[in-house]
Each structure stands twice: as C-alpha cells, then as structure tokens.
Amino acid sequence: MKSAIPKVTVQRLPVYLRCLESLPSGQRRVSSDDLATLAGVNAAKVRKDLSHLGSYGVRGVGYDVDKLKLQIGLELGLEQDWAVVIVGIGNLGRALANYAGFEERSFRIVGLFDADDQKVGQSLDGLTIEPMSRLPEVVAEQGARIGIVTTPAHAAQQVADLLADAGIRSILNFAPTVIKAPKGVDVRRVDLSTELQVLSFYLHRKG
Amino acid sequence: MKSAIPKVTVQRLPVYLRCLESLPSGQRRVSSDDLATLAGVNAAKVRKDLSHLGSYGVRGVGYDVDKLKLQIGLELGLEQDWAVVIVGIGNLGRALANYAGFEERSFRIVGLFDADDQKVGQSLDGLTIEPMSRLPEVVAEQGARIGIVTTPAHAAQQVADLLADAGIRSILNFAPTVIKAPKGVDVRRVDLSTELQVLSFYLHRKG
DNA sequence: ACATGTGAAGCGCTTCACAGCG
DNA sequence: CGCTGTGAAGCGCTTCACATGT
Numbered sequence: 001m002k003s004a005i006p007k008v009t010v011q012r013l014p015v016y017l018r019c020l021e022s023l024p025s026g027q028r029r030v031s032s033d034d035l036a037t038l039a040g041v042n043a044a045k046v047r048k049d050l051s052h053l054g055s056y057g058v059r060g061v062g063y064d065v066d067k068l069k070l071q072i073g074l075e076l077g078l079e080q081d082w083a084v085v086i087v088g089i090g091n092l093g094r095a096l097a098n099y100a101g102f103e104e105r106s107f108r109i110v111g112l113f114d115a116d117d118q119k120v121g122q123s124l125d126g127l128t129i130e131p132m133s134r135l136p137e138v139v140a141e142q143g144a145r146i147g148i149v150t151t152p153a154h155a156a157q158q159v160a161d162l163l164a165d166a167g168i169r170s171i172l173n174f175a176p177t178v179i180k181a182p183k184g185v186d187v188r189r190v191d192l193s194t195e196l197q198v199l200s201f202y203l204h205r206k207g
Numbered sequence: 208m209k210s211a212i213p214k215v216t217v218q219r220l221p222v223y224l225r226c227l228e229s230l231p232s233g234q235r236r237v238s239s240d241d242l243a244t245l246a247g248v249n250a251a252k253v254r255k256d257l258s259h260l261g262s263y264g265v266r267g268v269g270y271d272v273d274k275l276k277l278q279i280g281l282e283l284g285l286e287q288d289w290a291v292v293i294v295g296i297g298n299l300g301r302a303l304a305n306y307a308g309f310e311e312r313s314f315r316i317v318g319l320f321d322a323d324d325q326k327v328g329q330s331l332d333g334l335t336i337e338p339m340s341r342l343p344e345v346v347a348e349q350g351a352r353i354g355i356v357t358t359p360a361h362a363a364q365q366v367a368d369l370l371a372d373a374g375i376r377s378i379l380n381f382a383p384t385v386i387k388a389p390k391g392v393d394v395r396r397v398d399l400s401t402e403l404q405v406l407s408f409y410l411h412r413k414g
Numbered sequence: 415a416c417a418t419g420t421g422a423a424g425c426g427c428t429t430c431a432c433a434g435c436g
Numbered sequence: 437c438g439c440t441g442t443g444a445a446g447c448g449c450t451t452c453a454c455a456t457g458t
Contacts, residue, residue: 008449014404015385022360022384031417040385043417044451051419059418059457076404077411084403091305095298099399107403145410146403153229170406172399177229178222178247186409188402192306192379195395196291196314196353197221197283199377202393203352204284206376215427238439250439251429258441266435266440419456429446436438 005075009049015039016046017072020065031062078106083144085111085168087159088151089119089129092174096148097125110142111135115155132162139166146170153177160187212282216256222246223253224279227272238269285313290351292318292375294366295358296326296336299381303355304332317349318342322362339369346373353377360384367394 019038023030032050036043050056050063053071057063073079084107086093097112112129114120122129130138138144147168151159156175163171163185170186173179176194181187226245230237239257243250257263257270260278264270280286291314293300304316319336321327329336337345345351354375358366363382370378370392377393380386383401388394 006449010405010408011401013408014398014401017404018383018400019385033417038385040387042451044453045449047418048420048450055419057418060416061458062417075408077407078404080411082403082407082410091302095302096399098298106407146406170410172402172406176225178226178245180247184413186406188406190397190399190402191221192303192397193225194218194221195379195397196289197224197285198217199353199379199393199395200284200289200313201217201220201282203289203377204287206391213427240439249429251431252427254440255428255442262441264440267438268436269439416458417456418458420454422452424451425449427447427449430444432442434439434441436440 005052009052010076012039012041012045012049013072013076016049017069017076020069020072023065028065029062030065030068032057035063080106082107082146083110083142084108084146084148085113085135085139085142085144085163086148086150087113087132087135087163088149088155088175089114089122089124090150090152093148093150094124096150096174097127107146110144111138113138115151132159135162136166139163139168144168146172149173149175149179151175212259216259217283219246219248219252219256220279220283223256224276224283227276227279230272235272236269237272237275239264242270287313289314289353290317290349291315291353291355292320292342292346292349292351292370293355293357294320294339294342294370295356295362295382296321296329296331297357297359300355300357301331303357303381304334314353317351318345320345322358339366342369343373346370346375351375353379356380356382356386358382 016039032043032046036046053075056067056071086097089112112127113132113135114129115132119129120131147163149156149159153176156177157179160171160179160181164182173189176191239250239253243253260282263274263278293304296319319334320339320342321336322339326336327338354370356363356366360383363384364386367378367386367388371389380394380396383398
C-alpha cells in the first residue's frame, strides 16, 4: 500500500477522478462496483488501484466520495498549478489552447510559440503567440514544466530538444512522429492516425 | 505466427509503419535494431511483433522496407478507404476535420455533424456541417464505419448511442468522459486531461 | 450482512539468449 | 558472420476468492 504505484493504475486514476466528479453532488459514498461500472472496468481492479493510495474505503460501506476525490487529486499532484507551454499553433494547437485552458484548473497555459513569423504577434485565448527565440525566457520566468508539441512531424524532434534545453520536464507530443528526449524528460504521445489505424485493424478483422 | 495478434502489437504497428515511411527513399532494407531505435522500443520486441505478420525478414540481412510497409498496411486494413464521420464541430472537431483529412489516405471524412443550429450549414474542409437528424442517412449512404466524437462530455454518451444505431462500428472518443457502446462497437478514448494528469503525477513524484 | 483489502493464481507481454538460416 | 525468429524465463497486471473489518 505504499510507494510504487503501477503505471496502469496511474493512467486510470484520472478516469476515476472524473467519474467521481460526475456523481450527483448529494452522493457521499460510492462502492467499488458502482465506480467500476462508471469507469468501464472491473470492480476488483478499482479496489486494487485504490488500495495503492492507502485505505480510504470502509468495509461494508464503500468509499467517501469527497475524501477519495481529494486523495486522488493529491496523488496526481493536482493541488498545485502546472504552467504549460504549447509549441506549434496550427489548428490543433489553437484548439488545445482553448480546450485545455478552461477544462482543467491545475494546468495553466502560459505561453504559445510558433516558428512562423506571420503567426507571431497574433492573440489567442488571452495570450500572444511568441517566436521560438522567447521560449527559454518564458519557460524560466513562468516556471513551466510541461510542454505540448503540436508542430508538424518534421519539426517535432527539434522542438522537443529546445523544450528540454529550456527546462521543460514533461512533453505531450501530438506530432505524428516518435520523439526522443534526454533522461529526466518524460514524453507521452497522442496520435490520431495511430488510433484510427488501430480501429481500422479491428474493423478489417471482425467485419 | 498466425491469427491472434496481441493488442499491444497492433498498437505498435502504426508506429513502425510511420518509421518506415520516414526512412530515406533510397533505403531498401532495415534491421530490427534500426527500426527499434526509430520507434523507441527494444529490438526483440520489433522482431516478435513483426513475426506475428509472418516471416518477412531475411536472416543475416534484415527486412525489405517496401515489403514490410505493404504487409503492415495490409494487416491494418489500410488498403481500403474508411469513411469517417465527426460529431461535434467545436475547436477540436474543426482541427481534426482539417488535420485528419489530409494526413491519412485511408481515412476519408464524409460527414460533419453538430447539434447547434447555428453551426449547421457552415462549410469546413469542403463539407457542410449537418444536423444530427441527418446522421443515419449519411452513415448509410457513405458506408461510414468510424465515428469521431468531439462533443462536450455531457453529450458524448447520447451521440455514441446515435452513432451505434446509425451503423457505426468504431468510435474514437475525444470527449472527456467514458462512454459505453453496445457489443460489436469498439471504442477508443483519447483524453487530453488524462494525459496531462499522468504527466503531473510523475512530475509531482520525481521533482 | 456487506463491501473492502489482499494473497494467490492466472494471463499476457517483455526480454533474454540462442538456434536457425541466408 | 550477421540478423532474424522463437522457445523459455521473467515480470507486471488482472482476476479470483475469501479473510477482514465494521
């Protein structure tokens, strides 16, 4: 019940958190069975996952909704604000600047960057698009730790290197390519084409 | 070396394919080691993954790049065109309509839908945004099998149900909620907040 | 009585290490 | 010799089943 939380559990905690937030505000308790149904997983998995956070359930009763929300938030580090920069302000970058900005309290977008001089200076979501040369300065000033890459594939690796050099510790890569980052910099990839191709595989197979 | 390809392998095949496509056009062969480096995985994994497609490598030499691209494409069902509809034309829906449209040959966007009457009739990426009532008709006419959900969370389940009823067999869900679909309908979730929260967890932990 | 927490078994993926083959 | 293909071992996650606690 201590330190090492399995990776797969970490990936499910945000889902549980969202399910808890979707409960009617009057509901004080929730069982592993109910939460499992909401999250689309099996109840034993919910209990095992939550047991990694410590024992916050009551046998014979269930989990206290508010305590559990708080505990998951703490575990995920959501009590603090994370400053985020976005590099590559095309269609997707624009969408994320708006989307991510209001959706999540813990993530604050503090900088938008693009290599295209025509875009620099434009305003978006209350921020001005800045040139790549300003990246190190803004990251340092704002204490940004997270960078979102929404550039074309051919630029992504270079941008990732610049982000790492500037002090970014985690990268969310939407560019359709694999990027390498130095040790200590975490990269997660979100790839539309990959997802479509996986769907294609199963469609192709099953009918 | 036959039928059952592990899920994890299916998810990596698109990555291998992209790595192969990024090779200089003169390069005819590639080793599992090289491909592994490009894809950011271990060479044994590449060989095991590719062995599920059959034996397309030559011992002592490597894999024929063109043959391998063809074979992966066939396995993923990319030789055929998949008709795709997008429901929910907000910022993200708009971005995907443009992005996905030109990026992938195998996926053709054939319909854009939104519940907002103000958006209906607008033009985007050569298509006109249509009302939800037209969904069944368009899906049937165009033979669409894949649906992309980019609605707000509260509308996603209802939209998924409508898609399933209309004959959609695979759903890519960008809405920040878990959706349930009937048997035979495959759902994949892409969730920005989840990804950010996972990054937050590791940042929080490691420093 | 009832739902959690958890050993233990089961399962699938990863990795190793080397046989097999050009 | 070099690199693939693969049995086998290793590892981590899932699921079961029930002891535990209220």
